[in-house]
Amino acid sequence: MHSGCTAVTAFLRLEDAEGQQSFVPSGFDPLSWDIPTSEDEDEHGGGDNIDASKLGKRKHRLHSALTNLGGGAGFNEAHHAPSTHSQVFTPPESLSVRRVLYCANAGDARGVLCRAGRGIRLTYDHKGSDKQEAKRIMDAGGFVMSGRVNGVLAVTRSLGDSSMKEYVVGAPYTTETELSEEDEFLILACDGLWDVIEDQKAVELVRGIVDPSKAAQFLLEHAYENYSTDNVTVLVVRFRSPPESVRDITA
Template sequence: MKGHNTVSSALLEPLQKMNPFKDSGPSNHARRASISYEEGEGRSHLVDAKDSEGQTMRIGSTRPSKTSNWLAGMVEDKNQRWRRAMEDAHSCWYDFGGNQDDGFIGVYDGHAGAQASDYCKKVLHKILLEKLRKYPDRLVTDLLDETFVEVNDSIAKETKNDVCGCTSAIAFFRYENNRSRRVLYTANVGDARVVLCRDGKAIRLSYDHKGSDENEARRVTQLGGAMVQNRINGVLAVTRALGDTYLKELVSAHPFTTETRIWPGHDEFFIVACDGLWDVISDQEAVDFVRKFTSCREAALRLVEHALKRLSTDNITCIVVNLTRAPGDVDEPGVMVDSNNDYSNDYY
């Protein structure tokens, strides 16, 4: 966030080659801003769950302990001026799987209802964790792909709705090789994004699966679908999502995945957010904006407010994950937002 090193081209080059994506270049806002650390307590809230075989597994904690070395600031806004309902959902787990300083972040942007996004919030991280425990020697990116497909296959049955769906962007990061290295794994379907800040430069670790993308449009038409005004059969603007069962094989659940080593002193933070943010703010602009703040919670809050000023017309969920938190640091208080505040004079 504030005060970091200059660009290291040797570190940027591998990621730039892997991700050659370039940016194109009156309401009461029902907003919730949260930090999953309750000041004054300094203790985590541990959660366990049953796996598919009925065995208890440690999911993690809903907030960090005083020794946690990363911190997440989360903000969601319904954008009441344009949206009647909030269809986004998100999840954040510290010490994921019971492993110190491992983490899981998920953003799920629902469409045609919130059932799919709510379902993903509840189960996707559990399915991934069970696979990680069961297959410790397999590639994490393969397990992410299988997790997305498994969740997709169960959404219609569990929600009793074959129309709802959601885009998804998740980040799973952990220490490996006896904590000698830290690795960030990402997966996304649709247009929710993960953007890493490395030496002040924005590195996109996701891919926008939209009807306007030539490769995605070609895939849909080769399967017998029609692209009408960059929408599948004239209906859905994203070409990959979880759910949308009524469109069957046209909407793929296979995610774009990445594996990135986190370099201390160079990788400052990453942002996971839905398209309500990215529709009006570029990757680099978001990174530059966040770097102005020392508090990841305030950074997320002000970034969402900035998107509202830019007249975003969608629900907005934004999570800023500070990778450089010193153990014991407490996020700055005083930026919780009263959902009854009227921001119309500020924005419109």
């Protein structure tokens, strides 16, 4: 039996909230960014010295980049508002950002998010016992026997297993979750853990443990104690400290 556990501190992609305009102030002309003003022209001997083609390309790049931010809403408002090149852009103190967690899985490894103490599964178990997966395999010309693809493989999707790739595909199940203040941590583990514990129970067992490495180790030991017969790998990602009401000061 192989086992392992680990932990990480959350490092997530920060995205501008789609459609928000707070990152581009009303009345600001984005095409004035890094583009010579009349004062700059005077310093360089007048506007005739400016490379018109380079200036046009620069404007085009800025236009494309800002249009992509927030679906272009902030850019369009700012671009069509009255403006002068003498305006100065002051970044807002607080940008509108969101934290987004992306999950993708193929197989029976599982991701469970703790949201205000409630376990939310973000992945999908691709097993022969799943009716939809079994139908897909049979439609492709294979069969499922005793919960296994062609009587051999327990998972219905994976990376590898080329001998059965006609049935055992690698297309992942994906989710996109916008994290909120209620989201505390994420458990990622293979079926060696989930064979012996339910999602909610796993969340409850480690919710109060501050150190994610200790939380992962706790779940690993729980799998051992409950006679898991499969390999066990556990990863805990903590997004914020546990609430004081459930914090385990001894862990």
